[in-house]
Amino acid sequence: MKERGEPVVIKVEDLTTQSLIKFTRLQWWVFVVVNIVFLIAGQAAAVLLGRFYYDQGGNSKWLATLVQTAAFPILCVPLFLFPSHREPSSSSSSPSFLTLVSVYFFLGVLLAGDNMLYSVGLLYLSASTYSLICASQLAFNSVFSYFINSQKFTSLILNSVVILSLSAALIAVNDDSEGPSGLSKSKYMIGFITTFAASAIYSLLLCLMQLSFQKVLKKETFAVVLEMQIYTSLVATCIAVIGLFASGEWRTLQGEMDGFQKGRVSYVMTLVWTAVTWQVCSVGVVGLIFVVSSLFSNVISTLSLAVTPIASVIIFHDSMNGVKIIAMLLAFWGFASYIYQNYLDDSKARRALSDMNETHNDPPGQ
Ligand SMILES: Nc1nc2[nH]cnc2c(=O)[nH]1
Numbered sequence: 576m577k578e579r580g581e582p583v584v585i586k587v588e589d590l591t592t593q594s595l596i597k598f599t600r601l602q603w604w605v606f607v608v609v610n611i612v613f614l615i616a617g618q619a620a621a622v623l624l625g626r627f628y629y630d631q632g633g634n635s636k637w638l639a640t641l642v643q644t645a646a647f648p649i650l651c652v653p654l655f656l657f658p659s660h661r662e663p664s665s666s667s668s669s670p671s672f673l674t675l676v677s678v679y680f681f682l683g684v685l686l687a688g689d690n691m692l693y694s695v696g697l698l699y700l701s702a703s704t705y706s707l708i709c710a711s712q713l714a715f716n717s718v719f720s721y722f723i724n725s726q727k728f729t730s731l732i733l734n735s736v737v738i739l740s741l742s743a744a745l746i747a748v749n750d751d752s753e754g755p756s757g758l759s760k761s762k763y764m765i766g767f768i769t770t771f772a773a774s775a776i777y778s779l780l781l782c783l784m785q786l787s788f789q790k791v792l793k794k795e796t797f798a799v800v801l802e803m804q805i806y807t808s809l810v811a812t813c814i815a816v817i818g819l820f821a822s823g824e825w826r827t828l829q830g831e832m833d834g835f836q837k838g839r840v841s842y843v844m845t846l847v848w849t850a851v852t853w854q855v856c857s858v859g860v861v862g863l864i865f866v867v868s869s870l871f872s873n874v875i876s877t878l879s880l881a882v883t884p885i886a887s888v889i890i891f892h893d894s895m896n897g898v899k900i901i902a903m904l905l906a907f908w909g910f911a912s913y914i915y916q917n918y919l920d921d922s923k924a925r926r927a928l929s930d931m932n933e934t935h936n937d938p939p940g941q
Pocket residue numbers: 618689690693709712773774777876
């Protein structure tokens with residue numbers, strides 16, 4: 576027995592990473608719910624702040640890329656509170672330093688690429704077109720996780736993926752917000768292609784993170800989630816800083832701050848809070864990959880696409896209409912479908928475990 580409560584090893588079909596983790600049932604559900612809240616709240620706030628930055632006169636793609644990872648040092652505080660503890664028994668299978676560096680470096684490069692493409696898409700496309708293309712990431716994730724993570728597709732999971740994609744598409748088609756004015760056709764095309772590529776890279780990144788947790792890191796504590804986020808963000812931040820200086824965009828930042836419509840303090844605050852909210856979101860993203868799967872993490876990202884317009888209704892007093900309500904109900908249906916699958920998998924795992932324990936406790940010969 577390792578920690579508070581009764582530890583349970585889960586090794587069943589869809590909860591693939593569960594074979595690595597020891598949690599009591601309550602701990603597992605609390606962990607899932609907390610990470611869902613982090614992802615949805617963090618992503619909704621970060622996307623709205625990112626759009627605010629562009630709307631108020633911000634124009635630097637590299638700065639928008641940088642703020643998606645630059646606040647990673649704040650994660651050192653929870654890392655200090657939940658230190659990584661290694662089991663002596665598993666130390667023989669610990670990855671070498673070189674393996675760890677290679678994994679974090681490769682994932683960090685993918686993260687930087689996704690962040691850059693995502694920032695370009697947000698700059699060049701209207702919110703509606705943007706969300707519509709982002710909805711494709713669930714389809715990409717389904718394909719990648721089938722091949723990379725051997726994800727099993729039950730009817731509940733398929734239902735969830737299809738319904739959530741429809742919900743995000745409905746939100747997008749309904750959105751009548753204008754794209755950035757005076758945008759040339761070529762810039763629109765660039766925005767379209769970069770957002771599509773970002774969706775593919777993001778999905779690949781989530782699947783490879785799941786694979787790394789399962790095959791390389793093999794640790795059982797929350798610290799591994801923070802370490803994954805910190806090291807990949809460190810690499811992505813270095814790339815974004817190099818991009819900011821190599822592209823010469825850094826020279827425009829002073830003018831951008833002076834010309835920001837809401838003022839200089841608002842400019843700095845927008846960037847600081849965008850950076851913080853992306854970290855909150857990322858802990859949720861990586862936490863859900865660790866404890867459930869990359870596909871589930873992406874399902875919650877897509878759910879957040881449907882929730883963001885609702886946040887706009889509350890914060891920016893956007894109008895609410897029937898289509899948004901239907902899209903939201905669809906999103907919750909898709910979400911509930913996946914959660915129910917998790918519940919079934921969890922129950923099955925617990926049953927299998929108690930059967931196994933009974934067999935082990937039976938006296939020999941019985
Ligand atoms: N492409 C992409 N990048 C992200 N970075 C954080 N969230 C997302 C997302 O939903 N899609």
